[in-house]
Amino acid sequence: MSLLEITNLNLAMRSYEGETQILHGIDLKIERGEIWGMVGETGSGKSLTGLSISRLIPAATGRYLAGSIRFEGTDVLNATEREMRKLRGRKIGMIFQDPTTNLNPAFRIGTQLVDVALHAAEHDPSVLGLSGNASRRERRRAARRVAIEMLGKVGISDPIERIDAYPHQFSGGMRQRMLIAMAMIGKPDLLIADEPTTALDVSVQAQILKLIHQLVLERDIGVLMITHNLGVVAQLCSHVAVMYRGRILETGPVRTVLKQPSHAYTRALLAAIPTVHTKRGELRGIGDIMAEAG
Amino acid sequence: MSLDILNVTKIFGPARGGILSRDEGFRALDDVNLHVPKGSSFGLVGESGSGKTTLTRCILRLENLTRGRVLYEGTDIHGLTPRDLRRLRARLQIVFQDPYASLNPRMTIHDIVAEPLLIHRDLFRLSARQRSERVLELLEQVGLRSEHLFRYPHEFSGGQRQRIGIARALASRPDFLILDEPTSALDVSVQADVLNLLHRLQQELGLTYFFISHDLGVIRYICDEVAVIYRGKLVEQGPVAEIFDRPRSDYTRMLLAAMPDPDPDKSPFRQSPTV
Numbered sequence: 001m002s003l004l005e006i007t008n009l010n011l012a013m014r015s016y017e018g019e020t021q022i023l024h025g026i027d028l029k030i031e032r033g034e035i036w037g038m039v040g041e042t043g044s045g046k047s048l049t050g051l052s053i054s055r056l057i058p059a060a061t062g063r064y065l066a067g068s069i070r071f072e073g074t075d076v077l078n079a080t081e082r083e084m085r086k087l088r089g090r091k092i093g094m095i096f097q098d099p100t101t102n103l104n105p106a107f108r109i110g111t112q113l114v115d116v117a118l119h120a121a122e123h124d125p126s127v128l129g130l131s132g133n134a135s136r137r138e139r140r141r142a143a144r145r146v147a148i149e150m151l152g153k154v155g156i157s158d159p160i161e162r163i164d165a166y167p168h169q170f171s172g173g174m175r176q177r178m179l180i181a182m183a184m185i186g187k188p189d190l191l192i193a194d195e196p197t198t199a200l201d202v203s204v205q206a207q208i209l210k211l212i213h214q215l216v217l218e219r220d221i222g223v224l225m226i227t228h229n230l231g232v233v234a235q236l237c238s239h240v241a242v243m244y245r246g247r248i249l250e251t252g253p254v255r256t257v258l259k260q261p262s263h264a265y266t267r268a269l270l271a272a273i274p275t276v277h278t279k280r281g282e283l284r285g286i287g288d289i290m291a292e293a294g
Numbered sequence: 295m296s297l298d299i300l301n302v303t304k305i306f307g308p309a310r311g312g313i314l315s316r317d318e319g320f321r322a323l324d325d326v327n328l329h330v331p332k333g334s335s336f337g338l339v340g341e342s343g344s345g346k347t348t349l350t351r352c353i354l355r356l357e358n359l360t361r362g363r364v365l366y367e368g369t370d371i372h373g374l375t376p377r378d379l380r381r382l383r384a385r386l387q388i389v390f391q392d393p394y395a396s397l398n399p400r401m402t403i404h405d406i407v408a409e410p411l412l413i414h415r416d417l418f419r420l421s422a423r424q425r426s427e428r429v430l431e432l433l434e435q436v437g438l439r440s441e442h443l444f445r446y447p448h449e450f451s452g453g454q455r456q457r458i459g460i461a462r463a464l465a466s467r468p469d470f471l472i473l474d475e476p477t478s479a480l481d482v483s484v485q486a487d488v489l490n491l492l493h494r495l496q497q498e499l500g501l502t503y504f505f506i507s508h509d510l511g512v513i514r515y516i517c518d519e520v521a522v523i524y525r526g527k528l529v530e531q532g533p534v535a536e537i538f539d540r541p542r543s544d545y546t547r548m549l550l551a552a553m554p555d556p557d558p559d560k561s562p563f564r565q566s567p568t569v
Contacts (some may be wrong), residue, residue, distance in 0.1 A: 233553030
């Protein structure tokens with residue numbers, strides 16, 4: 001059984017202008033220990049695929065026309081909300097792009113991490129290392145210990161002091177690490193990272209990639225890394241899926257896809273990145289190449 | 295049209311304290327010296343908080359300097375009278391990073407691009423009709439069409455909005471353009487088109503570019519010379535090929551090493567190339 005198996009996923013979203021189909025027959029299988037990169041341009045459906053896995057598409061506007069998502073055997077699209085809560089933030093960890101909007105500015109770092117740990121412990125007491133009948137107070141104390149340990153693990157120095165800081169006292173890189181710490185507290189089996197380094201400096205980005213790589217080695221988790229940066233994919237990912245207008249055009253091991261791309265679009269994406277050898281004026285936009293390919 | 299930045303220091307603060315206050319303020323720029331030759335593309339690279347944006351604000355005199363001089367063709371920008379400063383600003387324009395935040399959502403594209411012509415109307419003396427003709431000419435120059443004239447910014451994609459920002463910057467016929475991370479909010483494919491547009495415009499109009507970016511690949515592609523700034527100080531500067539191939543400072547080496555290479559074989563995480 002695969003960790004995650006998406007089969008023929010078709011999603012339509014409703015807006016004022018009517019219903020539009022966004023995802024067309026997405027197929028994707030992720031095993032433990034694999035880091036999947038999902039690349040594509042703005043609006044290609046990367047993020048909506050990621051959100052679908054933890055069923056976070058608003059039911060009022062989104063409608064699945066066909067397909068299934070199976071996470072460790074659970075049928076995600078037909079699970080009850082109660083079952084989904086056991087998965088979200090627990091079995092499926094999520095990291096989003098903008099750490100500033102995904103942290104509550106009014107609460108201390110520690111409070112927010114402790115909340116996540118306590119919530120995860122409701123479904124699995126082993127997260128705190130306690131038995132099921134531990135008192136409230138014991139659980140709080142253990143949750144704080146776990147929070148400090150996680151902060152240390154994501155490379156924040158002096159976690160014991162920093163845990164009482166507020167998000168605004170952290171730099172962008174530290175906030176992003178905090179989001180990773182939050183996602184990892186529930187000991188997830190699958191980590192979905194939606195553009196986790198896009199807002200960061202390259203030096204901080206390099207640290208975050210290293211951190212994700214270490215987590216995969218240590219815990220044998222699966223990762224879905226949504227990004228538009230092919231450099232990040234080339235460095236970190238073991239596999240890659242290329243998306244374009246709601247379809248997956250090409251999937252495979254990262255070396256195969258990036259070195260011998262079989263689809264014209266993938267070649268176009270690669271050609272749009274300026275490299276050492278690109279002469280000025282010779283860079284080619286996707287429009288030109290796709291037009292030639294017909 | 296060369297620009298010289300001489301010993302520029304900018305200190306923010308200090309907050310007013312007592313006589314014994316030790317607060318010395320924040321040194322955003324520390325003795326920066328730069329020479330941007332006419333007709334060249336000059337790149338400025340640095341991470342967030344390094345002083346890139348403060349330096350551009352100092353060039354445009356949106357900030358006053360603590361020390362130093364900014365010379366444009368030998369004239370000290372910070373010594374100009376308000377009237378002369380306004381005349382100079384017609385020739386020194388800027389394209390901002392965020393195409394979503396830098397266009398007024400309540401103005402049509404026509405009005406956005408025509409605004410510099412109105413502000414500098416004593417220089418151009420155009421009638422309303424001539425202004426509209428000039429706006430159309432500018433839109434065509436950046437690859438947009440007449441049907442776009444009376445639409446609003448929200449009707450455009452990120453790449454198109456950045457083209458509108460470029461058209462607005464070109465309206466007052468500048469010879470020096472500051473480009474503050476003009477492609478960092480765009481997809482790589484759209485970035486390629488905007489970079490090519492900038493390259494074409496430079497050749498057609500003989501512009502001098504001061505190009506700010508944290509993307510070293512983009513800098514290498516578009517610039518002739520580059521300066522690396524770290525915590526308000528210039529770490530090194532020189533021709534692009536030289537800095538990229540033989541970086542002298544540890545900081546530049548670190549920046550280059552941290553840049554993710556799109557070649558999977560150059561990944562630091564993949565020991566065996568078979569994976």
